[in-house]
Amino acid sequence: MPDLPAPALDPTTLDLFDRPDAAGPSPRAAALMAPVPGLDAGLVHEARPGYGDPPAPFYASPDDSLRLYQADALDLLRRMRDESVDMIFADPPYFLSNGGITCVGGRMVKVDKGGWDKSAGITGDHNFNLLWLDQCRRILRPNGTLWVTGTSHNIHSVGYGLQVLDYKILNDIAWYKINPPPNLACRYFTHATETILWAAKSAKSRHTFNYPLMKEQNGGKQMESLWQIPPPCASEKRHGKHPTQKPEALLMRIVAATTNQDELVLDPFCGSATTGVACARLGRRFIGIDREQEFLALSVKRLADEL
Numbered sequence: 469m470p471d472l473p474a475p476a477l478d479p480t481t482l483d484l485f486d487r488p489d490a491a492g493p494s495p496r497a498a499a500l501m502a503p504v505p506g507l508d509a510g511l512v513h514e515a516r517p518g519y520g521d522p523p524a525p526f527y528a529s530p531d532d533s534l535r536l537y538q539a540d541a542l543d544l545l546r547r548m549r550d551e552s553v554d555m556i557f558a559d560p561p562y563f564l565s566n567g568g569i570t571c572v573g574g575r576m577v578k579v580d581k582g583g584w585d586k587s588a589g590i591t592g593d594h595n596f597n598l599l600w601l602d603q604c605r606r607i608l609r610p611n612g613t614l615w616v617t618g619t620s621h622n623i624h625s626v627g628y629g630l631q632v633l634d635y636k637i638l639n640d641i642a643w644y645k646i647n648p649p650p651n652l653a654c655r656y657f658t659h660a661t662e663t664i665l666w667a668a669k670s671a672k673s674r675h676t677f678n679y680p681l682m683k684e685q686n687g688g689k690q691m692e693s694l695w696q697i698p699p700p701c702a703s704e705k706r707h708g709k710h711p712t713q714k715p716e717a718l719l720m721r722i723v724a725a726t727t728n729q730d731e732l733v734l735d736p737f738c739g740s741a742t743t744g745v746a747c748a749r750l751g752r753r754f755i756g757i758d759r760e761q762e763f764l765a766l767s768v769k770r771l772a773d774e775l
């Protein structure tokens with residue numbers, strides 16, 4: 469029997485926050501989370517009752533196809549209804565702002581993307597990854613997929629989390645960032661790539677992959693998992709800068725390859741809403757979440773530019 473199409477969401481209301489309480493972690497995620505002595509990394513392990521009214525968006529486009537929320541991602545994910553989102557792109561904290569050095573514009577500077585990027589220790593960081601990955605899996609539709617970016621600081625925890633939570637990893641993309649900053653210590657190879665994991669909700673998922681389009685975009689040859697895409701150019705930062713902004717070309721490829729017209733894309737750590745920009749251009753609906761008002765204000769300018 470063919471799969472029934474997923475029930476349509478009301479596109480005018482995007483009524484996603486219908487939980488009377490907040491979803492707790494699945495028994496599997498709860499069992500996997502190790503206690504962190506003396507550390508409450510701000511993680512809530514239990515379901516909490518009585519959330520009340522749906523949260524108000526920080527911004528909604530005139531046709532309500534693009535929305536931004538100012539919130540802690542975990543808090544908001546826990547309020548979203550089961551199986552309501554077609555694709556999730558997550559560019560989470562990599563936890564790399566811990567006193568190291570890097571090179572910006574030829575100068576040696578401390579790596580400091582912001583307080584949100586500081587590590588809570590290996591176990592605290594891994595618990596955090598398990599919690600949000602678990603919620604993402606709950607709210608993904610059965611055939612939905614999740615993308616997660618990272619470097620060695622977070623990607624092994626994320627990859628292990630995907631495996632133990634029963635996602636099916638489909639690809640690990642190596643994003644080659646042409647012209648990376650030089651390695652100042654001269655004791656390592658220059659860090660020139662980021663990893664982007666693409667996973668289906670489960671082994672049974674019949675995930676979307678717009679293969680002919682990707683082949684066409686690659687000059688008639690199958691597109692490989694090594695992507696050469698330069699960092700964002702100046703015009704992508706014309707409304708202001710986000711310290712870890714992703715290139716629009718990267719998100720255009722991801723959204724075009726793995727979603728269809730009008731589908732709903734969620735970015736729980738949206739920053740300057742590069743994912744939303746790609747969704748606006750490609751006719752997908754978008755929900756972005758970020759804790760920082762400054763980044764959401766930048767996102768609003770970028771999204772309004774696309775309308």
Ligand SMILES: C[S@@+](CC[C@H](N)C(=O)[O-])C[C@H]1O[C@@H](n2cnc3c(N)ncnc32)[C@H](O)[C@@H]1O
Pocket residue numbers: 539540541542559560561562584710712713714715736737738739740741742743757758759760763
């Ligand atoms: C790596 S950046 C995302 C950049 C984005 N992809 C872009 O192109 O601009 C991660 C973002 O997550 C936000 N963030 C970190 N922890 C968060 C949390 N617990 N809940 C919501 N947002 C969070 C930060 O404010 C930051 O803007």
